[in-house]
Amino acid sequence: MRAVFLRDLAIAVRAGGGAGLALAFFLIVVVLLPLGIGPDTGALARVAPGLLWVAALLACLLSLDRIFALDAEDGSLDLIATAPVPMEGVVAAKAAAHWVVTGLPLTLAAPALGVLLNLPGPAYGWLAASLALGTPALSAIGAFGAALTVGLKRGGLLLSLLVLPMYVPTLLFGALAVVRGAAGLDAATPLLLLAGITLGSAAVLPVAAAAAIRINLR
């Protein structure tokens, strides 16, 4: 499992791995959205929590198909499947690697981008906390979606159609925590529920994703 994790990290970091792409995409979305909404800082401050969360979600979505597709193409997924490691563990390791490459940088960069959107002062801590707690769920759910579509040649759009509805609870609680934080309220409840979703996804979805991969490799 550790070998799979380290291998995925190494592939992502090396040239052409696209480790920074999700972050760059996040930045571009956050720059483009005010251009569409208008430069009014009051309006931006009001929509900033939701905007940052939706942008993070889209950036995460963008890199999902890489979790399994490349390995399926060059046949290494078949080799991994025959290795004496449970497929559930492989999926969990790959989802964790995906999180380290996308979710973690997004979490670290989000407060800086919050400044661009005039996010109110008290919200920064909640933003970082909610992204840190919520993005692992995005990776786990995404790994399940990627596992479903791994055998398809043009799975990209289908993957978003499958995964985005499942992102609803994560987005909802994540953004709610930041909104409440921005208003100076206590945001512990949505944060706890968010953590619950993350833990539940991390516990159950690797099993479902492993089942989907076994079906696809049959």
Place this chain on the structure above:
Amino acid sequence: MSIWEYANPKRFMEVSGRLLPPVAALAVLTAGTGLVWGFFLTPDDFRQGSTVKIVFVHVPAAMMAINAWVMMLVASLIWLIRRHHVSALAARAAAPVGLTFTLIGLATGALWGQPMWGTWWEWDPRLTSFLILALFYMGYIALWQAVENPDTAADLTAVLCLVGTVFAVISRYALLFWNQGLHQGASLSVAPGERMDAAFRHPLYLCMVGFALVFVALLLVRTRTEIRARRLHALLQRERMA
């Protein structure tokens, strides 16, 4: 003699072929009677006027939208556990019908909301979760269409149905934290003082039975079509091999 005998496609075709005409006739009869009774033979509501009559389409459609998904969930479980092909095909056949009921529920709700709430759409938990349910239906149908091998497609969509159910239910209750809506609570509450008047309630019950029968009839037709399509596919493949 057990219910699993009907999982044999041949047995299923025989029995469903005999069941289909009476079920379809009964569906037309009950749904037709219920709708005519509801539309023309009930009084106008003292506050809502004749717009109240949308309830005779809206409530049964919404009920069947959810029940169709539950039926797909059960059929997916049967497929995953017992590997009966008819079950997988029935789940596939139900999805577009369920999506249609979902869209009918949303459309009639919008038509009703405009005069009553003054808005076509409101980001209310019930409305939003129905929209999300429609997205789950679309994803499910799209996955069926995208995968070429029918058994792989059946397996993958069954897994998606299981996981999707969990997330749809979580979304439904997560939305309650997000917005308190305009939609009222239970439509068919039996609590005293909240209960719908019998003049509306009885045709509504008839419409609900009628819509359920319409669903069963459509499901039978579509499952039979799926089985025939699968047979045709197998025949064509055999011919190509020969």
